[in-house]
Amino acid sequence: xxxxxxxxxxxxxxxxxxxxxxxxxxxxxxxxxxxxxxxxxxxxxxxxxxxxxxxxxxxxxxxxxxxxxxxxxxxxxxxxxxxxxxxxxxxxxxxxxxxxxxxxxxxxxxxxxxxxxxxxxxxxxxxxxxxxxxxxxxxxxxxxxxxxxxxxxxxxxxxxxxxxxxxxxxxxxxxxxxxxxxxxxxxxxxxxxxxxxx
Numbered sequence: 698x699x700x701x702x703x704x705x706x707x708x709x710x711x712x713x714x715x716x717x718x719x720x721x722x723x724x725x726x727x728x729x730x731x732x733x734x735x736x737x738x739x740x741x742x743x744x745x746x747x748x749x750x751x752x753x754x755x756x757x758x759x760x761x762x763x764x765x766x767x768x769x770x771x772x773x774x775x776x777x778x779x780x781x782x783x784x785x786x787x788x789x790x791x792x793x794x795x796x797x798x799x800x801x802x803x804x805x806x807x808x809x810x811x812x813x814x815x816x817x818x819x820x821x822x823x824x825x826x827x828x829x830x831x832x833x834x835x836x837x838x839x840x841x842x843x844x845x846x847x848x849x850x851x852x853x854x855x856x857x858x859x860x861x862x863x864x865x866x867x868x869x870x871x872x873x874x875x876x877x878x879x880x881x882x883x884x885x886x887x888x889x890x891x892x893x894x895x
Contacts, residue, residue: 703827704827706753706754706757706823706827707820707823707824707826707827708823709753709771709775709823710750710753710754710819710822710823710826710827711816711819711820711822711823712778712819713746713749713750713753713778713819714746714750714815714818714819714822714823714877714880715812715815715816715819716778716779716782717742717745717746717749717782718742718746718815718819718873718876718877719812719815720742720782720785720786720789721738721739721741721742721745721785721876722735722738722739722742722811722869722872722873722876723808723811723812723815723869723873724786724789724790725738725742725789726738726868726869726872728789728790728792728793728797735868735869735871735872736871736872736875738872739872739873739875739876739879740875740876740879742876743875743876743877743879743880743883744879744883746876746880747880747883747884747887749774749778750826750880750884750887751884751887752774753771753774754826754887756771756774806856807856807857807869807870808856808869809856810852810853810855810856811853811856811869811870811873813852814849814850814851814852814853814854814855814856814873815849815853815873815877816849817845817846817848817849817852818845818846818849818850818853818877819849820842820845820849821841821842821843821844821845821846821847821848821849822842822846822880822881822884823842824841824842824845825842825843825846825885826842826884826885846877846881849877850874850877853870853873853874853877854870854874856870857870857871857874858870
């Protein structure tokens with residue numbers, strides 16, 4: 698197996714965490730809050746992202762174990778993830794009202810911090826859960842990922858605690874934290890189970 702495979706796996710996990718978090722939580726808070734609670738949406742988003750991460754990790758686990766061909770190629774998995782995320786984004790934007798856009802313009806600072814925190818957290822989860830030998834660690838394998846997750850969550854909480862209330866954009870902070878914690882727990886449990894199988 699290619700020596701760069703753990704790096705690719707970490708990048709793909711990061712992509713999933715950031716994409717699903719952006720589409721469901723940040724955009725969803727503005728567009729579908731009239732139909733579903735943001736906290737329920739965050740749990741749904743966490744398991745949506747977990748499904749993609751589980752399939753990607755299973756793909757890399759199969760390559761690491763004996764290099765056998767997989768049922769789906771990595772390109773097919775990634776193409777389905779991108780197309781489904783774009784479809785959901787377009788559906789959400791289709792239901793956007795002028796008041797939603799006005800609320801978004803009032804909360805640009807919060808949204809920027811949420812995106813930065815989500816990206817840092819996704820990078821940390823990629824470092825923690827990528828299979829193979831951990832490339833970057835300080836004290837124990839994967840510990841640098843834990844630091845990234847902690848920093849990312851701190852940035853998200855900082856965006857939520859900005860000194861002014863920014864409407865729905867400000868309220869996206871709490872669902873985003875729930876999304877990250879549920880996804881982190883589900884992926885950790887799956888990671889532990891996969892480790893037992895290996």
